[in-house]
Amino acid sequence: MTKKRVVASPEALFGFAVRARILLFGRDNIMRARGRLHFVLITGDLSANSRDEILEDFRHYPVVACYTSAELEKMLGVRNTKVVGFRKSTLAQSIYLALKEHRVNSPS
Secondary structure (H helix, E strand, O other): OOOOOOOOOHHHHHHHHHHHOOEEEOHHHHHHOHHHEEEEEEOOOOOHHHHHHHHHHOOOOOEEEOOOHHHHHHHHOOOOOOEEEEEOOHHHHHHHHHHHHHEOOOOO
């Protein structure tokens, strides 16, 4: 028998991520924490030039494009955020597993 993994909705896990302090906001903070990074979440309303820069800078990490900055503001409580990094943790793995279908860059 094979076991099926039940994936929780990422929206439900964002509250735990805020409490666990595994979120990194802003490009500079994310760039400094590259060694501790699991994946990067960008919003759909990010400009094309910024999106290309993020994809180039983080080509070795999974980049997921989902939500808008207004939706992130409601879920995370942070205003005008378009790039969010997730530190390595099992919680970040669970969130990435739920958002994996929205991955923008190809696996290296």
